[in-house]
Amino acid sequence: MSIFIEYFDVLQVSPAARIVAWRFGPTNDDLSQVKVDVLRSYSPTEAFAKIRTVAYPQTYLRDSEVNLRDHWRGANYKLVVTLGGQTVLSTEAAGLRGAGISNPAREIIRQIDIDLSFSGSPAMVYLKRKGARCPLCWDPVLKKSTRSACPSCYATSYDGGYYQPILTLVNFQPEVRTDQPDITRRQEAQTSAKMAGFPETRPGDLIYEVNMGTRWRISAISPSEMERTLTVQELTIVLLNPGDIEHKLPIPDGLEYVILPHHTRAKKTATDIAHDRDKDPIERVEIWR
Numbered sequence: 001m002s003i004f005i006e007y008f009d010v011l012q013v014s015p016a017a018r019i020v021a022w023r024f025g026p027t028n029d030d031l032s033q034v035k036v037d038v039l040r041s042y043s044p045t046e047a048f049a050k051i052r053t054v055a056y057p058q059t060y061l062r063d064s065e066v067n068l069r070d071h072w073r074g075a076n077y078k079l080v081v082t083l084g085g086q087t088v089l090s091t092e093a094a095g096l097r098g099a100g101i102s103n104p105a106r107e108i109i110r111q112i113d114i115d116l117s118f119s120g121s122p123a124m125v126y127l128k129r130k131g132a133r134c135p136l137c138w139d140p141v142l143k144k145s146t147r148s149a150c151p152s153c154y155a156t157s158y159d160g161g162y163y164q165p166i167l168t169l170v171n172f173q174p175e176v177r178t179d180q181p182d183i184t185r186r187q188e189a190q191t192s193a194k195m196a197g198f199p200e201t202r203p204g205d206l207i208y209e210v211n212m213g214t215r216w217r218i219s220a221i222s223p224s225e226m227e228r229t230l231t232v233q234e235l236t237i238v239l240l241n242p243g244d245i246e247h248k249l250p251i252p253d254g255l256e257y258v259i260l261p262h263h264t265r266a267k268k269t270a271t272d273i274a275h276d277r278d279k280d281p282i283e284r285v286e287i288w289r
Contacts, residue, residue: 003027003034003081003088010077010096013062018096020077021060029083031056037080040066042130043163044076044093044199073130073202095200105226112196112232120169125199126162126206126249134159149245156204162249165208170195172209175239189239190219197223197230206246207237215240215247 006025013019020038024031034056039048040063054061066075074095081089134153137145145157154161175191193207193216207216216237224232240246 003029003031003083005079005081005089005091008079008091008094010075010094012096017062017064018066018075019060019062020079022079023059024056033084035082037082038063039078039080041076041078041093042067042073043127044095045166046164048076048078048093050080067130073127074200102227102229105229105231108226108231109197109229116169116171116194116196119171120195121172121212122167122210123170123172123195124165124167124208124210124251125195125201126165126208127199127201128156128162128204128206129158129160132159133157134161151245151248154249155245162206165252166199168195168199170207170209170235172237191237193235193237195233195235197232200230201233201235206240206249207235208249208251215244215249217246 004025004027005022007021007023009021011019011021022036024034036054036056036059037050038052038054038061040051041048051063051065052061063075063077067073076093076095078093079089079091080087133140134145134150134157136152137147137150138153138157139146145153145155149155150157152161153159156162171194173192175189195201201218201221203218203220205218207218208214209216216239218235219238220236222234222236223230224234
């Protein structure tokens, strides 16, 4: 029987530390040579770095170096299991509460996913980076950024600015439009939006609305939980000003124009579209592939 992990969770044990715990399932393999590399990232999809290697029979790690001062950005963990120097298993990322999601919470998440599959629009979420400061604009003596529109960190003061975007579905509401008659007259747009619990966002993150080509900044979040599992996020978002440096954030390669009938999200073949062209309104939709 091959080596596998039947339990993997992340627990908060103090205001300054977390426990990463796991348990191996039944196996006939010798576990005495097993080692587990524990990786951590503040993004759920990338930039994981090893923080420690744990040898069997220990099956937990106390992480006292995690940044818990930022309550809006959670740390994510992965496990890489090696046997005799060879990697035999790598887990999916897990945040606080790990994979310990109850069945009622799973059902709520499923219902929200179904709702967004009909009412949502494709969007890419840019999570703001944490960690190393920007080498171009950060002054270590003054401890502040010296450029208001830095092209390296996109005005975040952190190296790289944002993680690679994560594709999801977001239900955007019509925006509230206001006119600001100040020295430089501006037309501001603010609205609300709803998205699922993944990825977990925080104020300052960006959303790129794919079909419209517009970029929004998250200004406030009202999350909902079921048994401490994040299920849905109600967002307040503000349209970026035309001159904001965040407009220079690159859009990943791989976006293609795909013809879809106006009232459905189901993909159709070119033959189906040719038959439907005379009876269904057609729109051009950018999707991620």
